[in-house]
Amino acid sequence: MISYRDAIERLLAPLSILPSETCALADATGRVLADTVTSPLALPSFDHAAMDGYALKAGASSRGGSEHHVHGSRAAGDVGHIAGAGVCEIMTGARLPQGFDAVIAVERTEMLQARPDGTPHRIRLLDDIAHDRNVRRMGTDVPRGANVLAAGTCIEPAQVMLLAALGVGHVAVVRRPRVAIVCTGKELQTGPTASLRDGQIHNSNGPYLTAALGRAGADVVSCETVDDTVHPYLEALQRAVEAGVDLVISTGAVSMGRYDFVPAALRHFGAQVLFHKVPMRPGKPLLAARLHTGPLVLALPGTPMAVAVGARFFVAPVLRAMCGQGSEPTLRAVLASAQHPKPGLRHFLRATLWLDDRGQLQARPVDQQEPFRIQPFANADAWIVLDEQAGDCAAGMPVEIASLELATPLRLSTGPDFSP
Template sequence: MNSCSTSSKPFAFDDPSSALAAMIDRLQAVDAEHVPLADACGRVLAEPVVTDRPSPACDVSAMDGYAVRRDELADDMTLPVCGEVATGQAPPELAAGHAVRIFTGGAVPAQADVVIRREDVEETAEVIRLRVPVVKIQPGANIRRCGENAPAGTRIAEPGTCITSPVAGAMASFGYVQAPVRRRVRVTILTTGNEVLGAESKPQPWQLRDSNGPSLWAMLNTLPWVDAQQPKHIADDPQTMAAAFGEALDCSDAVIATGGVSVGDHDHVPSVVRQAGCDVIFHGLPIRPGKPILGAIGPKGQVVFGLPGNPVSVMITARRMVIPVLRRIAGCRMAEDHPVLVRITNPDSRVLKMHWWRPARRTGADTVELIRSQGSGDVVSTAASDGFVELPPEASGPGPWAFYPWSTNP
């Protein structure tokens, strides 16, 4: 059985969605640019896509067959064939009492008002004979009318739309050689922690190889509208951090830092962010993992996030909190996620007095199973997950609950 209640907490926001909305409301999309259509897949439209001519551009045949005048037809009659329309050719004139052979997509002669299907006639090279009663041949049959898909000047894709293969195909059909898109969002990733080493190192038992930088890099590099720089590691030193943040803010639309964001003696990120002139929107949310998360707006409108250093916290808070904010400055029409609802096949009775993000593996279209985890540092169990479910405060049971997959495109 499901249960759900809330309790007050000393946080700026009671839930992650409210915190997200507060940041998103403060942000503007990055500037626009034009790129070759061939390079625009996945990019975000900055302008509407408008048809430069009707679609179809003329009346065309929907079938292989014969273009004729409907009022000239009679049962079991024969008609001489006076020409042929191939796809991509201008149609000939249809002489009275004749038929024109036509193929699917061919332009219908102006004098014709119906196309008889090839299987509805007996044909030779010179004549055709009707095999069906005339009453079954309706005026306009098997003709796609000029502009029936869209007249000239129709908006067919709005700003904020990601250019998918159908959108790219439509743009090419209407003469777009260059695509008007938002420029890619420049993101700097900063990792912290004196105990953190590179993946190539041989750490001592009390040291760690960095997983936060590679996991963020992998998540962001799936997004064609993001230009993420290689992660940079900085020492837990206020001066070093201040210099790194200042440099990052100068060249980035978004800065994402991992670690050093709590209230310990060596957690310098919050003070460095404030000293850089950033306006902190929230520092701490009623969530697990990721409770110490910090979200801020830079002096020039940049996005700044400080994520807790534990690897699972980084992955989940980046997916749930960072990605929607990046969508906003990328100009995406829908910034926030619209998660699917799933049921948990192996629910337990554990509850928290905060929003709980639990890694899970998909078992069906609307079912998941929870991944047994040892906590926010357990990268092993998280690697076996497909995403995570979000349980409200004091909630338990099979759900349905919101599920956020690791895939990040809107």
């Protein structure tokens, strides 16, 4: 038996970041940056108007009540020299003409005279206008050469917007972790539409892991179901090795029963067992090993919630380490109902979340925590994590929470500040 923290340390210690590859920005959503991105240009890339109005040079002649001739008009995308003094009609996003340093909003002016085509010829300012008013200066968002995104950042739509604005068409990303899934059990029926024979059940662990790993950015190379015997399991392991996977996840046959053959099978395969059994509920019999041929193996118990816990709290840290993302930040909520966990075990409880009247995040464990129950998992919002020393937990105390998904949806800034 090994503690959860020691187990995670043993899992992650030998791992290294996977190699990088080049990816088009259009295909980069969900990928992890392999290198820090440095801005190739400034944002904005030129001084421009923040609103529709009139560009002018601020000073004594630009006070409220002053009158000005309008020399030309500039829309976004227009270039060229604007001749003459006075003011220039300008639209939002248009480059500020040379010699001008402020913009007055069109609604803060009065048109005194129009040209035959309806364009303004002479206006009066209703307000004083100061230097830099309503002007977006070059580089005020991102200076040229600034570090804008750190290695290890997961590219989401917000990052795509930034990279696209910088004209970045390709990025270096970490290769997706390649994963093979092996589900054990002669009772498992892999076709969801197939009829079940007596004693059979539909395989839910395989589809769950495939979906969860895919959403977390892994490349699921295969998902097999094998019998409760050694040789089919070893053959599936061999196929995974030949496919060049980084991680093998198996479910079932890992405890102490007569048909729990996985520990012996892994030793027969020449694997180095890192640990077997972690004091936690659910999922205590979990086993981790490393094959001499390369891949890490995580053998999870077959009960659905043991698989979900193994995926969220063991597989997810492994995937993050392989992608160079480091550990997740700890999130907390207020416990809404008292809990009395068994001493010495780390408990993972499915829970619902809500904000109370004071804006505090509340977490309530669902009523039915048995590890075979899938419906409460589908209705839950998060996991509550009670560590081995939690003891009796009163309502109102802060507790650790974690998202249901392997990839944490809430991104907190815990590393270097890359803002300009």
